[in-house]
Amino acid sequence: MPACSPGWSLLSLDAIETSKTHKVYLLLKERITSGAFQPGHRLPSEPHLAETHGLSRVTIRRALDGLARDGLIIRQAGSGTFVSDNSSRPPVSADLANMMAHLTAMGRSTQVRLLAFSYVVPPPPIAAALKLKPGERSQSSLRVRSIDNVPFSYLTTHVPERIGLTYTRHDLGSRPLLELLERSGVVATKANQTISATLAGPETAEALDVEIGSALISLTRIVLGVDGRGIEHLSALYRPDMHAFHMEMLRKGDGANRHWRPTAGAPTAGKASKPNHPDGQEMTLATSARRRA
Amino acid sequence: MPACSPGWSLLSLDAIETSKTHKVYLLLKERITSGAFQPGHRLPSEPHLAETHGLSRVTIRRALDGLARDGLIIRQAGSGTFVSDNSSRPPVSADLANMMAHLTAMGRSTQVRLLAFSYVVPPPPIAAALKLKPGERSQSSLRVRSIDNVPFSYLTTHVPERIGLTYTRHDLGSRPLLELLERSGVVATKANQTISATLAGPETAEALDVEIGSALISLTRIVLGVDGRGIEHLSALYRPDMHAFHMEMLRKGDGANRHWRPTAGAPTAGKASKPNHPDGQEMTLATSARRRA
DNA sequence: GCGATTTGTCCTAGAAATAATACAATTGTG
DNA sequence: CACAATTGTATTATTTCTAGGACAAATCGC
Numbered sequence: 103m104p105a106c107s108p109g110w111s112l113l114s115l116d117a118i119e120t121s122k123t124h125k126v127y128l129l130l131k132e133r134i135t136s137g138a139f140q141p142g143h144r145l146p147s148e149p150h151l152a153e154t155h156g157l158s159r160v161t162i163r164r165a166l167d168g169l170a171r172d173g174l175i176i177r178q179a180g181s182g183t184f185v186s187d188n189s190s191r192p193p194v195s196a197d198l199a200n201m202m203a204h205l206t207a208m209g210r211s212t213q214v215r216l217l218a219f220s221y222v223v224p225p226p227p228i229a230a231a232l233k234l235k236p237g238e239r240s241q242s243s244l245r246v247r248s249i250d251n252v253p254f255s256y257l258t259t260h261v262p263e264r265i266g267l268t269y270t271r272h273d274l275g276s277r278p279l280l281e282l283l284e285r286s287g288v289v290a291t292k293a294n295q296t297i298s299a300t301l302a303g304p305e306t307a308e309a310l311d312v313e314i315g316s317a318l319i320s321l322t323r324i325v326l327g328v329d330g331r332g333i334e335h336l337s338a339l340y341r342p343d344m345h346a347f348h349m350e351m352l353r354k355g356d357g358a359n360r361h362w363r364p365t366a367g368a369p370t371a372g373k374a375s376k377p378n379h380p381d382g383q384e385m386t387l388a389t390s391a392r393r394r395a
Numbered sequence: 396m397p398a399c400s401p402g403w404s405l406l407s408l409d410a411i412e413t414s415k416t417h418k419v420y421l422l423l424k425e426r427i428t429s430g431a432f433q434p435g436h437r438l439p440s441e442p443h444l445a446e447t448h449g450l451s452r453v454t455i456r457r458a459l460d461g462l463a464r465d466g467l468i469i470r471q472a473g474s475g476t477f478v479s480d481n482s483s484r485p486p487v488s489a490d491l492a493n494m495m496a497h498l499t500a501m502g503r504s505t506q507v508r509l510l511a512f513s514y515v516v517p518p519p520p521i522a523a524a525l526k527l528k529p530g531e532r533s534q535s536s537l538r539v540r541s542i543d544n545v546p547f548s549y550l551t552t553h554v555p556e557r558i559g560l561t562y563t564r565h566d567l568g569s570r571p572l573l574e575l576l577e578r579s580g581v582v583a584t585k586a587n588q589t590i591s592a593t594l595a596g597p598e599t600a601e602a603l604d605v606e607i608g609s610a611l612i613s614l615t616r617i618v619l620g621v622d623g624r625g626i627e628h629l630s631a632l633y634r635p636d637m638h639a640f641h642m643e644m645l646r647k648g649d650g651a652n653r654h655w656r657p658t659a660g661a662p663t664a665g666k667a668s669k670p671n672h673p674d675g676q677e678m679t680l681a682t683s684a685r686r687r688a
Numbered sequence: 689g690c691g692a693t694t695t696g697t698c699c700t701a702g703a704a705a706t707a708a709t710a711c712a713a714t715t716g717t718g
Numbered sequence: 719c720a721c722a723a724t725t726g727t728a729t730t731a732t733t734t735c736t737a738g739g740a741c742a743a744a745t746c747g748c
Contacts, residue, residue: 132596137518158737179695180745225430297640299592299610303425317592451707472725473715
């Protein structure tokens with residue numbers, strides 16, 4: 103092997119590439135969910151896809167296997183592969199106001215599994231968000247919430263130790279954290295939420311029963327008390343196929359003062375023995391159960 | 396076909412697996428961003444990681460290469476690899492209210508690239524959302540918005556044809572769509588937004604200058620007019636490292652009527668010649684520029 | 689029925705990822 | 719300085735992914 107090095111010097115620029123199979127899988131998935139391939143229609147044949155994308159038929163086939171496993175396509179030998187028509191997107195329009203209340207009322211229970219409960223010195227960004235003194239500890243918990251035994255959220259919380267002492271490990275397994283806090287006299291006044299997206303790592307993937315590289319909704323919330331100090335820091339991950347954040351906004355005002363305003367959060371359904379759900383705030387939770395192999 | 400099933404029956408359970416390198420990459424990334432590995436601290440040595448996860452050192456090495464490329468770790472021969480302390484997470488707390496206004500005021504311009512402009516029969520779910528008659532066409536556009544020449548959003552819109560005729564291809568490249576619509580007399584009254592997450596496919600990945608399997612924020616918005624019919628359907632994808640949705644909520648009410656209410660959307664900064672940004676509504680846009688190789 | 693097309697299955701060879709090992713270069717420590 | 723530990727680099731098997739082709743089975747149109 104004389105000139106082995108010439109091809110190597112620049113290779114370190116390579117990012118971590120996904121397999122060709124995965125690329126085609128995502129491409130077709132994109133085409134289907136975007137509506138480019140409409141439900142019921144036939145996809146190009148495997149040989150055709152192979153030639154079009156410059157790949158072998160085996161690779162195309164693997165990608166289609168994945169789509170079939172997801173229920174996005176249906177394959178019929180001799181006929182072709184067709185886009186499935188069973189609504190691929192999770193929460194179809196429908197009126198999903200107060201969905202959470204509906205679900206609990208319908209007897210579909212949400213279980214909470216407590217994976218960790220400890221007192222730790224939180225990482226700097228969290229300590230800063232809660233305005234903790236250097237070295238001050240926090241009560242940290244890790245929960246997974248499921249509906250009908252399908253996990254849909256992965257919750258990591260930090261509460262200043264002085265406040266965290268008001269509830270026990272057992273409390274956390276049975277009741278929402280914010281409810282526990284308010285019940286023990288803590289007064290929340292403000293909350294900051296940030297919604298983003300991230301990839302499922304091995305740990306979150308297993309906890310949420312999801313593939314390792316799949317997309318998750320990321321929600322970070324910081325709840326502040328009357329003194330402006332932090333009460334709770336929540337870092338939540340949601341399965342997008344089980345959960346979506348929905349909000350309604352109204353166009354208000356005139357002329358230069360026109361603006362959008364979110365529909366206010368006063369409970370809309372009944373007397374609201376539970377005013378509204380602490381983890382959803384007034385945002386509506388659209389939760390859909392999907393078939394899963 | 397006598398025993399066609401022998402080696403096959405269980406193999407189809409295989410999902411599309413990500414490479415081992417990618418798994419370790421995501422695992423370590425998870426550990427770092429979650430604070431399990433804190434900034435400045437030393438990671439386990441490469442041989443140690445290899446043995447711990449039952450992988451070869453080459454694989455571990457590739458994963459670390461990726462993390463180093465992302466700037467999450469710093470490697471020092473002879474010493475070890477350390478967690479970088481340059482805030483890995485994009486919008487560090489800070490007061491990012493009206494960031495969008497700040498950005499434009501600071502002269503950091505947002506460019507819009509119009510990738511497509513056509514009149515089509517929209518896919519069924521979109522047609523239904525806009526309450527179009529069967530076969531009714533819509534004006535469809537595809538735009539990519541960038542800030543400082545770094546793309547951060549991928550916008551697909553559908554507007555009923557009768558309304559879409561009030562603006563031209565050129566209008567869309569220069570002004571926000573909602574502004575165009577209201578300028579031509581269309582009155583919006585309500586909007587429904589849903590936020591979720593999805594993976595970047597080959598097309599969106601290229602448009603947003605992102606790896607193919609990376610996570611994106613997905614926002615779907617349906618704007619309704621006075622007659623309750625649809626005005627605009629927006630399907631937007633955002634780069635999470637460039638954009639995050641932020642909202643502030645206040646705890647209101649007493650006793651059984653306690654609830655969370657989002658801070659109302661009246662413009663807060665100055666006279667607001669642009670009342671607020673049409674694509675952010677009253678939600679705050681946290682946009683951060685990050686280094687990128 | 690017949691032929692054309694499509695998916696299902698199998699096989700072989702090449703390309704790429706991974707494992708396993710060895711050694712050099714750098715750093716920190718006693 | 720000598721030594722241990724760490725990252726950087728290289729080499730060689732082994733396994734997995736991919737390309738390319740062949741053929742059978744199923745479906746559709748004529």
